[in-house]
Amino acid sequence: MIELIQLSLQRGKNQLLQQVDLRLHVGYKVGLIGANGSGKSSLFKMLLGELEADAGDLRLPAQWRIAHMAQESHTLDRAAVEYVLDGDSELRQVQQELALAEQQVDSLHVGELHAKLAAINGYSADARARQLLSGLGFHESEMDRQVAEFSGGWRIRLNLAQALMSRSDLLLLDEPTNHLDLDATLWLEQWLKTLEGTLILISHDRDFLDRVVGHIVHLDKAKLTLYKGNYSAFETLRAEKLSHQKAAFEKQQQRIGEIESFVRRFKAQATKAKQAQSRIKELERMERIAPAHVDSPFSFSFQCTHKMSSPLLVLDKAELGYAGKSIIKECTLQLLPEMRIGLLGANGAGKSTVIKSLMADIELLAGERRAGENLRIGYFAQHQLEALDLDASPLLHLQRQAPDASEQRIRDYLGGFGFRGDDCLDPVKLFSGGEKARLALALIAWQEPNLLLMDEPTNHLDLEVRHALTLALQSFPGALILVSHDRHLLRNCVDEFLLVSDGQVTPFEGDLNDYGRWLTEAAANRIVVESDNSEPVGGESSQDRKERKRLEAARRKQLAPLRKRVEKLELQMESQEAEINQLNDQLADPVLYEDGNKLQLKQLLQQQAQLQQLSGDTEQQWVASAEELESLTEQVDSDS
Numbered sequence: 001m002i003e004l005i006q007l008s009l010q011r012g013k014n015q016l017l018q019q020v021d022l023r024l025h026v027g028y029k030v031g032l033i034g035a036n037g038s039g040k041s042s043l044f045k046m047l048l049g050e051l052e053a054d055a056g057d058l059r060l061p062a063q064w065r066i067a068h069m070a071q072e073s074h075t076l077d078r079a080a081v082e083y084v085l086d087g088d089s090e091l092r093q094v095q096q097e098l099a100l101a102e103q104q105v106d107s108l109h110v111g112e113l114h115a116k117l118a119a120i121n122g123y124s125a126d127a128r129a130r131q132l133l134s135g136l137g138f139h140e141s142e143m144d145r146q147v148a149e150f151s152g153g154w155r156i157r158l159n160l161a162q163a164l165m166s167r168s169d170l171l172l173l174d175e176p177t178n179h180l181d182l183d184a185t186l187w188l189e190q191w192l193k194t195l196e197g198t199l200i201l202i203s204h205d206r207d208f209l210d211r212v213v214g215h216i217v218h219l220d221k222a223k224l225t226l227y228k229g230n231y232s233a234f235e236t237l238r239a240e241k242l243s244h245q246k247a248a249f250e251k252q253q254q255r256i257g258e259i260e261s262f263v264r265r266f267k268a269q270a271t272k273a274k275q276a277q278s279r280i281k282e283l284e285r286m287e288r289i290a291p292a293h294v295d296s297p298f299s300f301s302f303q304c305t306h307k308m309s310s311p312l313l314v315l316d317k318a319e320l321g322y323a324g325k326s327i328i329k330e331c332t333l334q335l336l337p338e339m340r341i342g343l344l345g346a347n348g349a350g351k352s353t354v355i356k357s358l359m360a361d362i363e364l365l366a367g368e369r370r371a372g373e374n375l376r377i378g379y380f381a382q383h384q385l386e387a388l389d390l391d392a393s394p395l396l397h398l399q400r401q402a403p404d405a406s407e408q409r410i411r412d413y414l415g416g417f418g419f420r421g422d423d424c425l426d427p428v429k430l431f432s433g434g435e436k437a438r439l440a441l442a443l444i445a446w447q448e449p450n451l452l453l454m455d456e457p458t459n460h461l462d463l464e465v466r467h468a469l470t471l472a473l474q475s476f477p478g479a480l481i482l483v484s485h486d487r488h489l490l491r492n493c494v495d496e497f498l499l500v501s502d503g504q505v506t507p508f509e510g511d512l513n514d515y516g517r518w519l520t521e522a523a524a525n526r527i528v529v530e531s532d533n534s535e536p537v538g539g540e541s542s543q544d545r546k547e548r549k550r551l552e553a554a555r556r557k558q559l560a561p562l563r564k565r566v567e568k569l570e571l572q573m574e575s576q577e578a579e580i581n582q583l584n585d586q587l588a589d590p591v592l593y594e595d596g597n598k599l600q601l602k603q604l605l606q607q608q609a610q611l612q613q614l615s616g617d618t619e620q621q622w623v624a625s626a627e628e629l630e631s632l633t634e635q636v637d638s639d640s
Contacts, residue, residue, distance in 0.1 A: 007056030018222040029199040031209040034219030036434040067166035073155040076148035084129040087165035132161040135187040137347040153179040181347040185485040207487040298468035300416035302476040309372025318367030345500030378449030390429035417442040433460035450478035569622040576615040
């Protein structure tokens with residue numbers, strides 16, 4: 001058990017924790033949430049023994065092994081796979097002892113160490129490390145490269161793989177999805193679901209939290225509050241609590257009106273795509289949780305220039321790539337006002353290449369790019385943060401961009417992005433990643449673009465800023481192209497998806513759940529096709545070949561019932577989702593939150609919790625079946 005007893009922590013002038021009590025039991029999977037700068041990372045440092053409390057006690061089991069995801073890589077002259085294996089300290093200790101015993105020709109001790117190595121699955125460690133790297137997006141050819149050869153974002157992935165490789169009783173992960181694409185995020189989500197130890201996870205990805213954790217610890221105003229359930233359950237409980245306050249209720253009604261207005265505009269197209277229906281359900285759900293964010297310090301919008309071309313931008317039979325190397329061929333896109341497109345595809349498939357080609361950051365290898373007369377692009381990418389002037393303040397950045405604007409107007413504007421009072425005078429070099437991202441968004445919004453190109457805009461943003469960004473993008477009247485691993489943002493802000501895969505950009509008919517299933521099925525189909533087309537290995541005897549073919553056929557036969565089970569569970573999930581949505585419709589009625597309806601509200605919330613639990617159990621069964629299918633197909637691949 002982890003116990004915090006009347007614990008207080010102060011850093012400089014900031015009181016991060018004040019006489020807090022908290023108990024987390026073994027096996028808990030906990031999401032630690034709170035605004036940037038509230039003290040989440042400091043709490044991690046206390047758990048790691050790097051910080052001492054100013055008062056009170058922190059108690060951990062003495063024998064616990066704690067692993068965490070480092071934010072920097074200090075060992076650069078190691079092969080990536082060896083760097084990941086370093087995460088298993090017990091394995092490395094046994095290997096060192098074994099090497100020494102072999103040097104000393106101590107055959108008895110060598111035998112004992114080999115037995116110990118087998119007991120800790122040491123002989124399969126290299127394969128497990130490579131599996132972790134593969135899941136996080138590394139190609140086989142990259143796994144033996146030196147750590148120094150990778151960029152900063154990929155080194156963070158290596159740190160994550162090293163932490164996952166550890167034999168930990170407590171795993172601490174601080175924003176593990178920040179440098180992942182959607183495919184790697186989905187893989188990590190499934191991996192963490194099977195984790196047997198205790199997990200504390202700092203994340204601002206609400207979908208990721210919903211699917212991984214069973215408890216939420218909210219750090220707010222130097223206090224820690226433990227909630228049972230996932231992030232959505234936390235939002236509902238907090239919304240119920242805040243909705244009883246008059247001011248919160250009024251703000252809720254205003255927010256509901258804004259969302260309902262958007263839904264009415266969008267429902268005219270709702271029958272066109274499955275994701276449209278899903279998006280409306282999400283928007284209706286947001287009405288209930290709106291009070292959970294009424295005290296958010298962030299409120300901004302993306303205004304659009306009044307002049308609008310149609311089309312705004314066209315790529316015609318374009319070939320996209322770098323330095324003569326083709327990545328995408330025959331790409332034809334016509335961007336019209338109000339189009340909202342999410343780009344899906346594996347890391348390296350070309351999503352950022354599409355964005356940069358639309359932006360004209362890179363030249364087309366072939367084909368044509370035609371810009372509308374009134375095109376005005378707002379472009380967000382991670383390198384935009386690096387382009388900020390470190391010595392300039394937010395106020396100065398805006399004054400350079402709008403020299404005729406009054407200082408008060410700029411100050412009022414920056415306030416919506418969380419830069420209030422003297423905060424807007426601080427130099428950027430003192431800013432966190434989240435503060436830099438907010439400033440970059442402010443600079444883009446000031447331009448009043450009619451086309452937003454956004455490549456992973458939520459990296460470093462906390463939940464409150466993500467919520468404000470979601471609302472801002474929903475009401476944006478221009479066109480939007482969005483690349484993000486944040487499924488909540490995608491689900492709420494785009495109308496259609498394009499799949500970037502195999503050198504092509506094609507419409508994806510389905511929603512994000514369909515995309516997750518597509519990834520699993522694509523991998524399975526690819527492996528089966530490779531197995532079917534495999535040639536006999538040179539030197540293989542007739543008997544061996546016959547046995548190999550028999551095993552391959554048996555495994556392919558096993559795939560069929562597994563696929564059927566996965567499909568059956570998918571149907572159950574859809575049915576349960578429909579029941580939950582029906583219940584959510586009832587909970588969306590503001591009258592239900594009046595004092596006289598407390599009993600009915602409580603009953604409906606209990607029903608909702610039961611249905612969500614049932615839905616979660618079904619989803620876990622689906623995950624287990626999907627993982628079994630994936631494992632079996634991997635066996636076919638390795639044997640072929």
